[in-house]
Amino acid sequence: MPSILSVFPKEQVVTPDDGTAYDNATHRWAGNAERKAKYVVYPRTAQDVAAAIKYAVDNALELAIKGGGHSCSGASSSEGLVIDMRDLAAVSVDTDNQLITVGGGAVWGAVDKEAAKYGLATVGGTVNHTGVGGLTLGDGYGWLTPKYGLVIDNLVKAEIVTASGDILICSATENQDLFWAIKGAGSNFGVVTYFVLKAYPQPNTVWSGLVIFTPPQLEAVSKAATTWLQTASVDESAMIFIACPPPTFQPAIALLPFFNGSAEEGHKRFSAFFDVGPVADLTKELPYDDMNSLQNPMATHGDRKILKSACFSQPDNALVQAVFEEYVKLTEEHPETKASAILFELHGHAKLMSVPADSASFANRGPFYNMTMAMRWKDPALDTAVRTWATTLAKSVRAYEEAHSTLDLSASRGYSNYGLGDERVRDVFGTHYDRLAEIKARYDPGMVFKKWFPITPKA
Ligand SMILES: Cc1cc2nc3c(=O)[nH]c(=O)nc-3n(C[C@H](O)[C@H](O)[C@H](O)COP(=O)(O)OP(=O)(O)OC[C@H]3O[C@@H](n4cnc5c(N)ncnc54)[C@H](O)[C@@H]3O)c2cc1C
Missing domain, CATH: 3.40.462.20 (Vanillyl-alcohol Oxidase; Chain A, domain 3)
Structure with missing residues (x-):
């Protein structure tokens, strides 16, 4: 196996030899979700994400993606390679269009704080250290849900790096099938580097x-x-x-x-x-x-x-x-x-x-x-x-x-x-399962992304 340091500089990689940095890198919200990863990689660009996926696939390493790290099942942990989205966590606000662009590794507290600077808010997690990544890709309920719906109902666009390393934009007008699929079954299709969410005026306390x-x-x-x-x-x-x-x-x-x-x-x-x-x-x-x-x-x-x-x-x-x-x-x-x-x-x-x-x-x-x-x-x-x-x-x-x-x-x-993670995948996605299996066959036929309610690609 070629050294991962031939792909990434040392400051973007943590291994078991790195002491406290390794302990921090493998720490999760739930202690039982922690795994001893061989490598934790911190991408800074979508291209870095693609390179990390390729390294994991080429070297038959199980891959996990960590957003906020709140999975209790170990979905964002691995004994192989973890892509930790920590350094892709920027939040920016487009006040003209009332949109918030959120890095795939951001936590909700960062979104709430940045939006508030402009008198705005969006539907988001009710515990602000949870990750935007996992919460959005699984749906997302928040205090503003009665007024504005689910987080996925407010998702306008996402950039996703697929198993083959393609960097795709998906939205209501681009790669619509992928956009549909990530709104609920999003742990199955790739690594989201950023989300674009609708924002709403929130002037009052x-x-x-x-x-x-x-x-x-x-x-x-x-x-x-x-x-x-x-x-x-x-x-x-x-x-x-x-x-x-x-x-x-x-x-x-x-x-x-x-x-x-x-x-x-x-x-x-x-x-x-x-x-x-x-x-x-x-x-x-x-x-x-x-x-x-x-x-x-x-x-x-x-x-x-x-x-x-x-x-x-x-x-x-x-x-x-x-x-x-x-x-x-x-x-x-x-x-x-x-x-x-x-x-x-x-x-x-x-x-x-x-x-x-x-x-x-x-x-x-x-x-x-x-x-x-x-x-x-x-x-x-x-x-x-x-x-x-x-x-x-x-x-x-x-x-x-x-x-x-x-x-x-x-x-x-x-x-x-x-969920616990052991629920039947067909039960979780119900009548949407068959369409998901078709989309999985197109974007991830080798099941690179299989840590959370994995869809089996349609043969
Ligand atoms: C304390 C607490 C409070 C919660 N409150 C709410 C709530 O108010 N509303 C609600 O709807 N849910 C809530 N949840 C559930 C929450 O939505 C899930 O736990 C969610 O998975 C957390 O996301 P994360 O990014 O922190 O988790 P992680 O453990 O990092 O990831 C969970 C899954 O998402 C995937 N993932 C994460 N980021 C990305 C990314 N950028 N690209 C691709 N895949 C990614 C991971 O691979 C993994 O499969 C809460 C959970 C906890 C523990």
Whole structure:
């Protein structure tokens, strides 16, 4: 094998001999997602990306792409070659056209901050150290989703380096099939060096913050959520958390409301919740570009982690209560899982459903919400127990929906970006799978990109 240093200068490559630099290069948000890479390469141009792909292919090295590094499954880690997009992370704003160009290795915090300089914002991740790359290529929900749709609905263009090293622009008018494919199944087709996203005026501060309730108030909180959803405007959204927060580390209920306006009006819009009598109200007005940092203290790096999701159509008390009881059982049996949280993400879906389901390969568009299990623990001996618990709970939520929902659940698959990674790929992409397999055969017949819900190329 020729030395990688014949392709890249040393400052763009990290190997196991590089001590702390290597530890940093292989560090991931979830400790269980870390792998001992042979090489970590930091491209500075699309041509560098093409050269790194070629080196991996020529030398039969498994390839992984790292954006923000938040995959819990190891999708952005490899024992072969990792292309780390860290140095392709510039963010620039075109105010005339209200567009943001974002490097494939940027995190959402950088996007929020740069856009805010021009009084703009876009739909983006609600924890601002997550990567634009993975989140966008898998779909993308954010606080502005009720008003502007999914991140992929706001993706205008992307530059992608394919398995053969071609550097392609894809958009609604160029390489449309690839553009369709990367909006949901984007880990399958190449390395995105930059994204162009729509931006929107965001001149005012927003209102948010945790509102804490006790477990006996859960029924009243779920009823309040149902009441609030009936009249929630596109400027409102919310998450309900089941977690064990400090200082007691006992199961509790928290609301994280979002209102794109004043505190006074926010309290009115969310009055159904405040009528329940929360034990703490930590809400305040804040700049939009700080909004996506509110959850950061609950989403720190380290430990073992998985995400798993299920869809639900309404925050019914019976459903929320059953989930709460399962959470209590797990955390009592394994106290170190108290660092875990369950999120009922109540982003309104009218806007995202106004976009045709076949406009993107993403196949989870429908009149339902995501329930996310964000599981955290330390002891590897608990891995199987926690994964099994999460998978079982997701199945129970599905069974509850099948028994109680009047909705068409055919597109309700669980959000793949909150998946464990062992879900059936055909289930993840549903009726879009066959078209994806055709596109995969054209752009990646050798399955160079196969780390996250890999599509098998059509023969
Ligand atoms: C704390 C936390 C909060 C979250 N909040 C939200 C949320 O609010 N909304 C939401 O929709 N999702 C959310 N997610 C899920 C998130 O979308 C996924 O975890 C996503 O994969 C993270 O992207 P990343 O770039 O950080 O991950 P990585 O681990 O770097 O990458 C994940 C996948 O994307 C691929 N990838 C990344 N960048 C590129 C690129 N430039 N080109 C090609 N492939 C690339 C990788 O190869 C890998 O397959 C959250 C996740 C976490 C852990």
